[in-house]
Amino acid sequence: MDYLEKLNPQQRDAAVHKEGPLLILAGAGSGKTSTMTHRIAYLIKEEGIAPYHILAVTFTNKAAKEMRDRVEDLIGEGTNMWILTFHSACLRILRKNAEFAGYNKDFVVYDPTDQKVVIKNCIKEQNVDEKKYPPNYVLSIISDCKEKAISPAKYAQINGVDFKSKIILDLYTAYEAVLKKNNAMDFDDLILRTVQLLEKNEDVLAYYQDKFKYIMVDEYQDTNFIQYRFIKLLAEAHNNICVVGDDDQCIYQWRGADIKNILDFEKDFKNTKVIKLEQNYRSHANILDAAHSVIEKNKGRKHKKLWTDKEKGEKIKYYRADNEKDEARYIAQEIDRLHSKELKYSDFAVLYRTNAQSRTFEEALSVREVPYRVLGGNRYYDRKEIKDIMAYMRLVQNTADDLSLTRIINEPKRGIGDKTLEKLKALASVRNESLFESLTDDEIVEGLPSKAVDSIKEMITVLSQYSQEKDNLKVSDIYDGLLVRTGYLKNLELQNTVEAEGRIENLLEFKSVIYDYEKDNLQLTLSEFMEKVALMSEIDNHDAEENAVVLMTLHSAKGLEFPVVFIPGMEDGLFPGWRAFEKADGIEEERRLCYVGMTRAMQRLYLTSADVRTLYGKTDYTKESMFLRELDKSLIDGDAIYEKKSSTGGYSGTDMGRNPGWSQGGGNDGYSGSEIFRPFDQLKYIKQGQGTGASGSKAGGSDLKEGDKVSHNKFGEGLVLSMEGSTVTIAFDSVGVKKLAKDIAPIKKI
Ligand code: ATP
Numbered sequence: 045m046d047y048l049e050k051l052n053p054q055q056r057d058a059a060v061h062k063e064g065p066l067l068i069l070a071g072a073g074s075g076k077t078s079t080m081t082h083r084i085a086y087l088i089k090e091e092g093i094a095p096y097h098i099l100a101v102t103f104t105n106k107a108a109k110e111m112r113d114r115v116e117d118l119i120g121e122g123t124n125m126w127i128l129t130f131h132s133a134c135l136r137i138l139r140k141n142a143e144f145a146g147y148n149k150d151f152v153v154y155d156p157t158d159q160k161v162v163i164k165n166c167i168k169e170q171n172v173d174e175k176k177y178p179p180n181y182v183l184s185i186i187s188d189c190k191e192k193a194i195s196p197a198k199y200a201q202i203n204g205v206d207f208k209s210k211i212i213l214d215l216y217t218a219y220e221a222v223l224k225k226n227n228a229m230d231f232d233d234l235i236l237r238t239v240q241l242l243e244k245n246e247d248v249l250a251y252y253q254d255k256f257k258y259i260m261v262d263e264y265q266d267t268n269f270i271q272y273r274f275i276k277l278l279a280e281a282h283n284n285i286c287v288v289g290d291d292d293q294c295i296y297q298w299r300g301a302d303i304k305n306i307l308d309f310e311k312d313f314k315n316t317k318v319i320k321l322e323q324n325y326r327s328h329a330n331i332l333d334a335a336h337s338v339i340e341k342n343k344g345r346k347h348k349k350l351w352t353d354k355e356k357g358e359k360i361k362y363y364r365a366d367n368e369k370d371e372a373r374y375i376a377q378e379i380d381r382l383h384s385k386e387l388k389y390s391d392f393a394v395l396y397r398t399n400a401q402s403r404t405f406e407e408a409l410s411v412r413e414v415p416y417r418v419l420g421g422n423r424y425y426d427r428k429e430i431k432d433i434m435a436y437m438r439l440v441q442n443t444a445d446d447l448s449l450t451r452i453i454n455e456p457k458r459g460i461g462d463k464t465l466e467k468l469k470a471l472a473s474v475r476n477e478s479l480f481e482s483l484t485d486d487e488i489v490e491g492l493p494s495k496a497v498d499s500i501k502e503m504i505t506v507l508s509q510y511s512q513e514k515d516n517l518k519v520s521d522i523y524d525g526l527l528v529r530t531g532y533l534k535n536l537e538l539q540n541t542v543e544a545e546g547r548i549e550n551l552l553e554f555k556s557v558i559y560d561y562e563k564d565n566l567q568l569t570l571s572e573f574m575e576k577v578a579l580m581s582e583i584d585n586h587d588a589e590e591n592a593v594v595l596m597t598l599h600s601a602k603g604l605e606f607p608v609v610f611i612p613g614m615e616d617g618l619f620p621g622w623r624a625f626e627k628a629d630g631i632e633e634e635r636r637l638c639y640v641g642m643t644r645a646m647q648r649l650y651l652t653s654a655d656v657r658t659l660y661g662k663t664d665y666t667k668e669s670m671f672l673r674e675l676d677k678s679l680i681d682g683d684a685i686y687e688k689k690s691s692t693g694g695y696s697g698t699d700m701g702r703n704p705g706w707s708q709g710g711g712n713d714g715y716s717g718s719e720i721f722r723p724f725d726q727l728k729y730i731k732q733g734q735g736t737g738a739s740g741s742k743a744g745g746s747d748l749k750e751g752d753k754v755s756h757n758k759f760g761e762g763l764v765l766s767m768e769g770s771t772v773t774i775a776f777d778s779v780g781v782k783k784l785a786k787d788i789a790p791i792k793k794i
């Protein structure tokens with residue numbers, strides 16, 4: 045049990061707590077997450093609890109992965125324990141019980157970009173003014189409802205049917221109908237539908253209550269109503285629930301997080317053991333004191349103060365820049381200066397309030413040739429070509445997905461304009477079929493130009509084939525096949541532009557993402573892969589191994605730690621943001637965010653602001669952040685903080701020379717040095733492997749005969765038993781007899 049020796053007495057007390065509710069309420073960096081991982085290890089190693097009976101949930105995939113790694117280190121072996129985000133845990137439950145939840149088991153998950161497409165269509169169909177009801181606004185109301193388990197019917201009850209509520213209600217209802225029809229769920233649905241499933245099905249609930257005898261939740265202060273319900277339902281049977289959190293770090297109230305969940309935990313679960321941790325192991329004393337001097341201004345907080353036996357360390361550095369470019373230049377310069385043997389690039393983080401701030405840092409870091417990674421913002425998965433190919437893959441998984449089909453029906457060009465598409469959709473709707481299903485009927489496409497008819501038929505054939513064969517193919521084979529046979533790749537090649545070439549490279553890069561997952565899981569199925577990608581939250585691109593400065597929002601830095609942290613944009617209006625001034629608890633929530641940001645720093649903390657800032661194309665004089673003014677001055681080194689400064693400048697509306705020729709710069713591809721990524725070799729390989737036409741003789745087994753020995757990409761070696769029409773029957777050594785589609789089976793004669 046020497047792994048428990050490293051813990052302090054309170055931490056150890058919590059780690060060896062076996063039965064009954066446990067609440068660890070403590071400040072940043074006090075070892076809450078560490079204690080939880082030790083407790084998991086303790087339950088398994090000392091108490092003999094099967095990992096099968098443990099559920100540990102947190103908020104980001106990155107945090108879940110770190111937790112799993114730490115547990116595996118402690119127990120000395122790999123595990124497939126449920127250490128997951130809320131979303132992934134619910135998705136697993138739903139996938140297994142889809143029918144009970146009223147979905148087909150192949151349901152797909154829509155990300156925010158997809159949601160926006162759906163709601164935009166609804167707004168258009170209902171002739172609502174998009175300016176008065178912008179998609180994001182409507183979506184935020186829908187999301188808010190789902191987080192509180194408010195159905196459209198209930199929404200009507202609560203809000204009545206005045207003009208505005210009626211519009212929202214109709215949009216919400218239409219949105220839900222589209223998702224249902226497409227056999228799709230959005231992120232909020234994942235949790236909501238799981239809760240509904242558990243509430244309605246005693247047997248399913250009993251099964252999971254019995255399975256998860258020990259439940260743990262990290263960052264509990266950020267749970268919202270529906271997440272709370274989920275946990276409560278599962279824990280009710282045995283009450284072995286352990287939650288950890290810090291009320292000072294609740295930063296998701298704007299997304300429905302309810303701080304009461306943690307503050308009322310003791311009332312909620314009788315006989316709770318409460319453990320408080322008071323020693324901070326992360327930060328030098330000056331950093332901790334500075335963070336404390338800010339957070340103590342919050343009125344609605346329980347009094348608590350952390351201590352540390354670490355040295356005082358450097359004071360907090362404050363730099364008041366001339367403008368945002370100078371701010372970025374200063375930060376890049378400091379990173380360059382401090383970077384050394386002891387401090388790798390990946391030890392530095394720039395944590396900003398909004399993604400829009402990242403561009404100037406990218407530029408400044410590129411100038412100094414400092415490698416960096418931007419997390420969030422323009423995500424890799426948001427790129428057009430990736431969304432396109434994902435839409436194809438989704439259709440293979442679930443042909444009922446009209447949204448995906450709409451996206452790619454004319455991508456590459458198949459002669460289907462918007463009007464034609466609308467007509468096809470209307471026909472499908474009359475027939476009460478999915479778009480895909482209706483297009484399999486020749487009658488529907490009758491009357492279209494013959495070129496369009498041919499290309500639609502070919503597309504439908506390819507998608508049907510892959511859909512039927514999806515379980516017999518590796519994900520990478522499906523991917524290659526789709527790229528080639530849908531004509532998508534060819535079309536990019538023909539364009540012969542730099543942009544198209546970039547897109548091809550991205551598509552090839554995507555293959556290394558697939559390989560990576562296949563490497564870990566030889567039996568990876570298409571739906572598993574799609575889920576991994578769908579759930580890839582912004583934080584996931586953060587690879588600690590990569591030696592690059594990390595740029596991300598303060599929100600996504602929760603739970604992480606870095607030796608050197610920069611928080612730029614310390615200005616009223618930016619941080620705290622203007623909107624915070626309009627809401628009751630707005631400033632307090634921003635202050636907690638400031639506390640979260642400051643307490644990420646282990647050795648050095650920099651705060652910066654700019655005298656004049658251009659953001660969103662608007663230039664203004666700024667006023668230093670109230671949080672700077674609140675900070676204990678004796679802990680600050682650098683520029684003086686002005687107590688008063690006019691915030692009304694004459695610059696509004698002008699652009700102070702933003703660089704229009706902006707480019708992404710180096711160090712951000714995330715794949716440099718990867719062994720797998722050799723773009724143009726791969727292109728050759730993909731084409732050889734899959735042939736180029738629907739006949740696909742190279743990939744398929746058309747020239748096989750009975751008795752041939754063959755090798756299959758997924759199933760290994762086997763013997764051809766028979767050939768019949770388009771089907772070949774093969775007895776495989778590993779998986780027994782399989783019937784495969786001759787045209788697309790990745791088999792070779794040996
Ligand atoms: P946050 O509130 O930011 O999520 P936390 O309370 O979860 O923080 P951890 O991330 O678990 O804190 O721990 C912070 C740091 O302190 C880690 O580097 C961890 O390894 C270290 N640490 C935790 N407990 C101890 C201990 N007893 N002795 C030495 N180091 C410790």
Ligand code: MG
Nearest residue numbers: 076077078603
């Ligand atoms: Mg933590």
